[in-house]
Amino acid sequence: MSGKSQWIEHEYFRTYRIATRVEAICLNPVNYLRELEALFLEDGILAFVPSWQKDTALHRIIRYVADDFFAEDTSGPVCVPWGPDPVHPQWILPVDLALHLYGLVEEPEFFIPEERELIRGEDGILRQRTPTWVEDACYEHHQDMMLTQIYEDLLTRIAEEVFFVMFLNRRALEGLNRHLAGRLQDVDPGYLAEEDEEAARLFSGAGELKRVRPPVWAKRAVFYRERGRCASCRTDLSGLIDTFPDANYDHMAPLAKGGLNDLTNLQLLCGRCNLKKSDKSVVSSNRYRRWY
Ligand SMILES: [Zn+2]
Incomplete structure (x- = not known):
């Protein structure tokens, strides 16, 4: 900040x-x-x-x-x-x-x-x-x-x-990221112009970006948005109740399908939901805690 x-x-x-x-x-x-x-x-x-x-x-x-x-x-x-x-x-x-x-x-x-x-x-x-x-x-x-x-x-x-x-609207963010992923999949870093050399280095192959771990600020933003719970099954991942919370910062549009290393592409998932999802396309939930 x-x-x-x-x-x-x-x-x-x-x-x-x-x-x-x-x-x-x-x-x-x-x-x-x-x-x-x-x-x-x-x-x-x-x-x-x-x-x-x-x-x-x-x-x-x-x-x-x-x-x-x-x-x-x-x-x-x-x-x-x-x-x-x-x-x-x-x-x-x-x-x-x-x-x-x-x-x-x-x-x-x-x-x-x-x-x-x-x-x-x-x-x-x-x-x-x-x-x-x-x-x-x-x-x-x-x-x-x-x-x-x-x-x-x-x-x-x-x-x-x-x-x-x-930012609360996971469904919309997922839609956006899937669309952007579709566009990214058409990019072959081998064919980029010279001035895009820097961008080309961020790719691991055609239509796929390298995995870069999310920084603390991005994790915190997502953690607080989900109120420390799995976005899919609502398991508490805050670490207040469970000593070993299995918190996973999941790319909603998977990297393997052109997904971005972008805050808006992240959601918090428990280990089980994350495994279930792997690289398959599981839609994010639109479920939220009431304010009161
Ligand atoms: Zn879960």
Whole structure:
């Protein structure tokens, strides 16, 4: 946790809306192949390959979806009111509201122009603008925004919040990891470009990553999510009752089938369930303890 606060101040900006889209992608990735295309262009899957990145596979998908929403806002465009006067507000895009909410800017820099505005041509004559000029202006604003650090920071903050909500959803995480595993299986490290040499070294063979033991922070995150119990049969693995708990940190999408060394691909299993599973495809459970 070096240098990073262990606390998240949630703004809940679109958290559930983004989570809903991400969940749909995780459970039915085949329905979203077109939407996901840009993410996996030119060996984009290699970004997911390094072991135990704190910026997990789920964080990446969330940022991608959040960015997509902001891009979608520019068509229409989606306007949110801004300013002290509720009767005559200025209008801004959701992205500028989000930047303000997260304390990344004080004031929005871009206001959605009023449609009836006229433009003075070089000849000095006022003319109507093209029918889509407001949308075009919003789109350009988003394009410029995408290149800025504050926008990256915004997506990072949103990803942290959505991750917090979704990390409990083992079924969705398993779906995501199976999909990514399917993509990884198509990668032959022997055929990767020179600049991907580092990624190639992480493979044990075609379509398979080397096993790297999960670090303590990843184990702890999974252990606390499962409340110290086997995710399948609920056996207590906390070590409070049993002196020799047989806790196994299992790759839901197995390495042998292209699974990633990623936090979102882990679950806690007892020895018996882990043996039963071995490399066969056993789905994770969606069973949780009640809060009270
Ligand atoms: Zn078990």
